[in-house]
Amino acid sequence: MLARMTAYVCPRCRIHAPADALTWCCPRCRGPWDLEFTSAPVSLTSLASRVNSLWRYKEALPLATESPRVSLGEGRTPxxxxxxxxxxxxxxxxxxxxxKDRGAVMLAELARRLDPERVLADSSGNAGTAIAAYCARAGLDCVVYVPEGTSAKKLEQIRAHGARLTVVPGDREATARAARDAASEPGTFYASHVYNPxxxxxxxxxxxxxxxxxxxxxxxxxxxxxxxxxxxxxxxxxxxxxxxxxxxxxxxxxxxxxxxxxxxxxxxxxxxxxxxxxxxxxxxxxxxxxxxxxxxxxxxxxxxxxxxxxxxxxxxxxxxxxxxxxxxxxxxxxxxxxxxxxxxxxxxxxxxxxxxxxxxxxxxxxxxxxxxxxxx
CATH class of the missing domain: 3.40.50.1100 (Rossmann fold)
Structure with a gap:
């Protein structure tokens, strides 16, 4: 299903899970996954003719594709x-x-291929904005959990991309807990910038x-x-x-x-x-x-x-x-x-x-x- 299919592995427990599953954490320790993936060397001389985004390093990317559908031209910053x-x-x-666009485009590309009912993210602002934007690009339903007190300008940006906001009373840690609870609902892809490698x-x-x-x-x-x-x-x-x-x-x-x-x-x-x-x-x-x-x-x-x-x-x-x-x-x-x-x-x-x-x-x-x- 996925190009260059990889597997999740818990760095602590060594438990594995397929990368096309919606399992977002190790079932034993509840810790974040690593990715079993072996990159190939990138040829420096070949880069001049490649797409002007981070996808130019295709040998190093687990979701490499010749024409990424969700790209917004991210990367290649001065x-x-x-x-x-x-x-x-x-x-x-x-x-x-x-x-955060660097990681968000990868999560959105993965979610597009898995086609979940919804994408869920939690953030103090920037990661949520990035996930919302790339989900909009991919045509995916998205909800973003943010802590109360998040910058109004960041909230406006998330809403502008069409994502639904859930404002959680308390701090960033309380927001993460609420999102992890919701991530277990069937059909949910947890686009966690922390847990998903x-x-x-x-x-x-x-x-x-x-x-x-x-x-x-x-x-x-x-x-x-x-x-x-x-x-x-x-x-x-x-x-x-x-x-x-x-x-x-x-x-x-x-x-x-x-x-x-x-x-x-x-x-x-x-x-x-x-x-x-x-x-x-x-x-x-x-x-x-x-x-x-x-x-x-x-x-x-x-x-x-x-x-x-x-x-x-x-x-x-x-x-x-x-x-x-x-x-x-x-x-x-x-x-x-x-x-x-x-x-x-x-x-x-x-x-x-x-x-x-x-x-x-x-x-x-x-x-x-x-x-x-x-x-x-």
């Missing part, structure tokens, strides 16, 4: 210098104005694009914002694939950035733990998109950072606001979550070689953040 040794990838120039195989194209734009090499350091870790884990997947195929001769260092207000992974890393010590308390932060108190893939994120000799950095509310203003003065209006990596670099020692940060979401989604003093 890489521009911020300083002599720091460049920014402008992923806020995606069709729905965030990097196809999303990670979409976000890994971020690194494939860097590899292409840099002429077959990778930056020395990749700095990535981390809440649920979907961009970081996708980046780690791509690095391992490129290195494993002999297309790069070294792995870049991965640096993960969290808001100081909600930093469970940074705390676990500093303690030398392999899992979360405990869920983080839910505190308000300008970086709402990465304010995840209990990320389901925490152990995988910690392993991925440590494997590259990387580290975690945290940023204060003042640093987030200052970074957003600084980027706007450089001509780049980025939402407050999306500036976290630039905020971290401005406050950290200079690193050798080329460092790349993603600017993940457009400022039009949230507006300019208010100045704050200290942590909330």
């Amino acid at each position: 890489l521009i210098p911020l300083t002599e040794d720091v460049s920014a990838k402008l992923d806020f120039l995606m069709p729905t104005l965030s990097f 196809h999303f990670l195989h979409g976000t890994k194209t971020y690194v494939y694009e860097l590899w292409e734009d840099l002429g077959g090499r990778l930056p020395d350091t990749l700095v990535v914002p981390v809440g649920n870790g979907t961009l970081l884990l996708g980046a780690a997947l791509a690095v391992e694939e490129l290195y494993g195929h002999g297309l790069v001769d070294r792995r870049p260092t991965l640096i993960a950035v969290q808001a100081e207000a909600v930093a469970p992974l940074a705390r676990a890393y500093e303690a030398g733990a392999e899992e979360l010590l405990s869920p983080a308390p839910v505190r308000p932060t300008l970086a709402e998109g990465i304010a995840i108190p209990n990320p389901p893939r925490a152990a995988q994120i910690l392993r991925a950072v440590r494997a590259t000799g990387g580290t975690f950095l945290t940023v204060t509310e003042d640093q987030l606001h200052s970074a957003q203003v600084d980027l706007a003065r450089r001509g780049l209006f980025v939402e407050s979550t999306g500036v976290a990596c630039w905020a971290a670099l401005r406050a950290s020692p200079r690193r050798e070689g080329l460092t790349v940060v993603p600017l993940c979401g457009a400022g039009a989604k949230t507006g300019l953040s208010p100045a704050r003093t200290g942590s909330p």
Whole structure:
């Protein structure tokens, strides 16, 4: 049924399930799936003649197709210098104005092939918007669960794409629980950017694009914002694939950035733990998109950072606001979550070689953040 059919596997229990099933988590531990998929090497010289979207890396994609029906031209975002040794990838120039389009197009393509009665997603805004847009493109019925307090501009964008909104009282964690309960209803495809690994195989194209734009090499350091870790884990997947195929001769260092207000992974890393010590308390932060108190893939994120000799950095509310203003003065209006990596670099020692940060979401989604003093 699916091109290059793959299987889900639980990284903890080693239980398998077919990728054409609507089973969204491991039935034993209720954890997220990984994907049993082996990529083929991408030929750098062949790319010039290919489609100008992330589907150009077809050898690396589990849902590869010559003519993807749900594509909106996502990917191929510009890489521009911020300083002599720091460049920014402008992923806020995606069709729905965030990097989440990279994974959403994969989930929508999968859902189109499975033809469920409905697609369900949960999000603090950007992932829900992306899923709604690509479901609209695919002609799929879509409902998006969001926490109360989600940006009104993001809610408007989700509604504009024709998705039905369910606003859940409470925080992001309460929203995820409500969505997971609803995901068990018959005929439902849970388009979870956390639990479904196809999303990670979409976000890994971020690194494939860097590899292409840099002429077959990778930056020395990749700095990535981390809440649920979907961009970081996708980046780690791509690095391992490129290195494993002999297309790069070294792995870049991965640096993960969290808001100081909600930093469970940074705390676990500093303690030398392999899992979360405990869920983080839910505190308000300008970086709402990465304010995840209990990320389901925490152990995988910690392993991925440590494997590259990387580290975690945290940023204060003042640093987030200052970074957003600084980027706007450089001509780049980025939402407050999306500036976290630039905020971290401005406050950290200079690193050798080329460092790349993603600017993940457009400022039009949230507006300019208010100045704050200290942590909330």
